[in-house]
Amino acid sequence: MFNAILLNQTDDKTTQASLTQLAPADLPEGEVEVRVEWSTLNYKDALAITGKGPIVRRFPMVPGVDLAGVVEHSKSDRWRPGDRVLVNGWGVGEQHWGGLAQRARMQAGWMTRLPENLSGRQAMAIGTAGYTAMLCLMALERHGLTPEQGEVLVTGASGGVGSLAIMLLAQRGYRVVASTGRMEEKDYLTALGAAEVMPRDALSAPGKPLARARWAAVVDSVGSHTLANACAQTREDGLVAACGLAQGMDFPATVAPFILRGVTLLGINSVTRPQGEREQAWARLADELDTGLLEQNTREIGLSEAIDAAHALLAGRVRGRLVVDVNR
Numbered sequence: 001m002f003n004a005i006l007l008n009q010t011d012d013k014t015t016q017a018s019l020t021q022l023a024p025a026d027l028p029e030g031e032v033e034v035r036v037e038w039s040t041l042n043y044k045d046a047l048a049i050t051g052k053g054p055i056v057r058r059f060p061m062v063p064g065v066d067l068a069g070v071v072e073h074s075k076s077d078r079w080r081p082g083d084r085v086l087v088n089g090w091g092v093g094e095q096h097w098g099g100l101a102q103r104a105r106m107q108a109g110w111m112t113r114l115p116e117n118l119s120g121r122q123a124m125a126i127g128t129a130g131y132t133a134m135l136c137l138m139a140l141e142r143h144g145l146t147p148e149q150g151e152v153l154v155t156g157a158s159g160g161v162g163s164l165a166i167m168l169l170a171q172r173g174y175r176v177v178a179s180t181g182r183m184e185e186k187d188y189l190t191a192l193g194a195a196e197v198m199p200r201d202a203l204s205a206p207g208k209p210l211a212r213a214r215w216a217a218v219v220d221s222v223g224s225h226t227l228a229n230a231c232a233q234t235r236e237d238g239l240v241a242a243c244g245l246a247q248g249m250d251f252p253a254t255v256a257p258f259i260l261r262g263v264t265l266l267g268i269n270s271v272t273r274p275q276g277e278r279e280q281a282w283a284r285l286a287d288e289l290d291t292g293l294l295e296q297n298t299r300e301i302g303l304s305e306a307i308d309a310a311h312a313l314l315a316g317r318v319r320g321r322l323v324v325d326v327n328r
Helices: 043-050 120-142 160-171 183-192 224-232 256-260 275-288 291-296 303-314
Strands: 002-009 015-022 032-040 066-074 084-088 103-106 111-113 152-154 176-180 196-199 215-220 234-242 264-267 298-302 321-325
Touching: 002 043, 002 303, 015 043, 015 303, 032 084, 032 120, 043 303, 066 120, 084 120, 111 275, 120 160, 120 215, 120 234, 120 264, 120 275, 120 291, 120 321, 152 160, 160 176, 160 183, 160 215, 160 291, 160 321, 176 183, 183 196, 183 291, 215 224, 224 234, 224 256, 291 298, 298 303, 303 321
Parallel strands: 152 176, 152 215, 176 196, 215 234, 234 264, 298 321
Antiparallel strands: 002 015, 032 066, 032 103, 032 321, 066 084, 084 111
16 A cells, blocks of 8 residues: 545535555556655646646546656566656646655656656756746747846746746856745845846736837746736847746737747747657756755655645745655
8 A cells, every 4th residue: 555645526526635545556557657756746736636726637636747756667668677767747647647646657658767966856846847947948048048138037936937947047147037926035036046036016917018128038937917018028039938827828918029029939838748858858957957056945845744735835835846755
């Protein structure tokens, strides 16, 4: 038997989350069985656990879009017992049982080999949030962004994607401006590498089709009016990487920034990226991220604390990253 967070849905569509024990026979089909050591708690996980968003596609479900652990059994030639692996995306924790458990069974193609210079705990401190932030950076730089071109705006700066985007951009020499709804976190965001911190209210209300041009690039995890205003304030031939929808999935904008300034909007899909791009992203994270700074901004919880932590995360009471030790 092993411990897991299990989600069920009642007749009135209410999500119920509980810490329970499961048997290996309960696991879904998959080619590789993993002994999970670490997971993490993302915004999407919090929505799934609390039922505040339509994340889970089938019940019962073990949530957790991330995991790091060790292969125990494999039907695939790609993986052998003892291999250290991580998993993120591919519908894990949404359509297929995820990482908030001591055991998981996955398809061979969903797994990425853990970089040698990262521990499982560090990989989960990065998690889907850091992986997504790196995909944003890679997309921006693939389209020609360099630090000399000007300021980069990061929205949702106190969240997982935002905080790690600040760290990655600052590490590479970009001048980062952080937008947050928690101005009391200014010192924290500055410590991560932000050169300036601005209040979320400056971007979150309906704005003009075009505003004063400021940003060379944007990393947006918020969506809705925030994304529309970020585009309206982006400079000529600037770049906007959109990867989240914390404010909403609507996009109340006009074509003006794209036609009159040549702004490029880059959609970032972290769920089904090809394995080669995943490996490149994780290799860069292992090489470029300041793991000491990451550790300072990471808090460890046990599996038994994950349900309460999900509610705290949605209430805006979580700063930085949460890693989950599934064995306590």
